[in-house]
Amino acid sequence: MSFKTTCPYCGVGCGIQISRSGSALKLTGDKDSPVNRGMLCIKGQTLLETIGTDSQRLLRPSIGSWDVTVKNIANKFKATEKDRIALYVSGQMLMEDLYIAKKFADSYGIKNLESNSRLCMYSTVAANNRAYGADIVPVSYDDIYLAETIFIIGSNTADCHPIVFNHIKKSKAFVVCVDVYETTTAKKSDLFIQVEQGRDMALINDLPNQEWFKNKKVLSIYSQGLTQSTDATDKVNALINAHILTQNINKPGCGVLSLTGQCNAMGGREIGTKTKDLTATEFFSTSQIKTLWVMSTNPAHSMINYRKFDTLIVSDFTQTLTTKDADIVLPACPWSEKSGHIKNSERRYLEQNAFLPPAGESKPDWQIICLVAKALGLPGFDFDNVEQIWQEMAIDQTWSARIKVPEVLVEIGPIDRIYKHNVVNNARLLTQWHGMTRTGKSKTLNKMTKKNSKMVSIHHTTNADLFKDKEVELDKYSKQPCFKG
Ligand code: SF4
Incomplete structure (x- = not known):
């Protein structure tokens, strides 16, 4: 048995062929994909090393059954003024997940919905x-x-x-x-x-x-x-x-x-996961938000002004620095256990297809959001499967290599404004991806990364004194080098 899916890491959108023989799975690049023409980078090649259940995998809601958990979340939402609730979603989520998150926010009157794509896109x-x-x-x-x-x-x-x-x-x-x-x-x-x-x-x-x-x-x-x-x-x-x-x-x-960073950053842009009030960075830098629901992203690791919230709800498939902080943790399916669509850097709609059943009690993000929406009494969230959501979205998937655009010059601000602050460059490694919540599970990738694991690269214009007292250590969950304190 053989079928196709798409790599869940970056916005390139490489096609993958997975074949199954008994219980053995084999992964190769999809030669028919116009995106990668059979090629995969080392992260794509080692994806099968990251699936399954390890000791960090989240298998059930942290505070009880799904029924108890969903009622608890609905009660917390009802007890919080709507302008103090925020949803922080991610370019890792599929088009259908993001559509349902947006539909939920619009239906319930939550203005603060933003994607982590805010940071890059x-x-x-x-x-x-x-x-x-x-x-x-x-x-x-x-x-x-x-x-x-x-x-x-x-x-x-x-x-x-x-x-x-x-x-x-x-x-x-x-x-x-x-x-x-x-x-x-x-x-x-x-x-x-x-x-x-x-x-x-x-x-x-x-x-x-x-x-x-x-x-x-x-x-x-x-x-x-x-x-x-x-x-x-x-x-x-x-x-x-x-x-x-x-x-x-x-x-x-x-x-x-x-070039978009995450597999579905472009899809989020199309769906409009963009705030009507505070930006994602302001969720963290101001005190307005009391209840934050984080989905498939790890702001405790990546958001510079990360802070505590009265109620922090986190949906993810594995433990992260953010789940460690959460009041309620919801087990969400990773890419191998859920289906839907993404949109890559060149605007193609690509399919991700589940090839494993959900582990434990985990559910796709869209299902989790629908459960909470229904518990809040909202209509329009009775979907039996992800295909029904895609149909409701009614997206025109016609793709063309080139789109004609206006040729109008835009006036820009004064050039060469240099800000007198210190500058830190961050970077992605060939052998790891973002906070390493998935790639950190691959033995091959970790071995290839090992030689860089204690390295923090600081630009030569940065005041190195800022870091002289910092002890570099590996983050407990992601094994990513980070500054202590
Ligand atoms: S991580 Fe590698 S294999 Fe995956 S989409 Fe990006 S370039 Fe392709």
């Missing part, structure tokens, strides 16, 4: 809206093979989106990489331009004067190095402006491609 969303009038990604991976120059800025594509980088290396394009330090991508590019932290805007504005940019078919690729920086929205718009000024837009091999 929302500057791109804002820039796209300013440039194109909508959050449009006008190009696709096909353009990699049609470009003469590939301009990579703020993206260590070789380590963070390896299969996209494989496509880049297979293309005949001249590859230019801009970053603040010599990444793997920089080493493998034809030209590496090292910039001081915060000085990239001047370089972007100068692109129309560069020989390898003007009069060439250029595809620009970026990720969090651009979008998690100061003036991020302006930088993305400056990049789009450079393409418009050189007529490098709306043609094959030309345009700007943002």
Whole structure:
């Protein structure tokens, strides 16, 4: 027996073929997938090492049966003013999960629904809206093979989106990489331009004067190095402006491609997991929110202003730093035990298909949210299966390699504003993913990561004194290096 699914890690969206012979499973890259054409990076190749139940797997609700737990959550919601409740969802969740989370928030009157994609993607969303009038990604991976120059800025594509980088290396394009330090991508590019932290805007504005940019078919690729920086929205718009000024837009091999970090970050953008009140960072940096429901993300690990809440509810498949803090922990199914859709960086809708039954009492996120919605008396949450949700969503799945966008220059702010604060760069490793809640379960990946496990990389412009008293230790749950205290 053999079937197809999609890798749950990054926004590349690689197709996977899983075959079963008796109880043995075999995983390979899907040769028919237009995204990866059979290729998988090491994280995708080792996915089967991360499934099953280990001692950290969450198998049942932490405070009793599902009935007791759901009633308890409904009571807590009823006892809390609606503007003090927030849902913090994730780009790990499937389209159907996010649709139900949004439907629940809208039905119950919760304005504070945000995705962890806020941290990486929302500057791109804002820039796209300013440039194109909508959050449009006008190009696709096909353009990699049609470009003469590939301009990579703020993206260590070789380590963070390896299969996209494989496509880049297979293309005949001249590859230019801009970053603040010599990444793997920089080493493998034809030209590496090292910039001081915060000085990239001047370089972007100068692109129309560069020989390898003007009069060439250029595809620009970026990720969090651009979008998690100061003036991020302006930088993305400056990049789009450079393409418009050189007529490098709306043609094959030309345009700007943002690489999304999580498998369904793009899907969340489409569904609109975006606050009507506080942003995700404000959930943590202000005291307004009293009851927070976190789904499939680990803010205790990743959110700089992480704080305690009166009631913290967490849905996840495994123990994390955040579940450790939670009042109620709900066992959610991981990718191998639930089905639905994701949307990748080039806007394709891709299927994830369950190949294992839910372990213990765990449930897909959409089912958990529906249980709480029904306990609160909300209509419209009686779904028997995930297909019914997909039908209700009625998404037009037509895909085209290129979307025509307006060619209107966007005015950007003053260039080269340098903020006099200390700067810390974070990065993704080729052999691990985010907080390592899943990849940390792979023996192969851990062995490959071991040599870097005590390494914390600090940019040379950062005041190293800030860290001199910090003891670097491995986080108990993720085994990720972190500062103590
Ligand atoms: S490139 Fe991303 S989607 Fe593809 S196998 Fe690797 S982690 Fe999975």
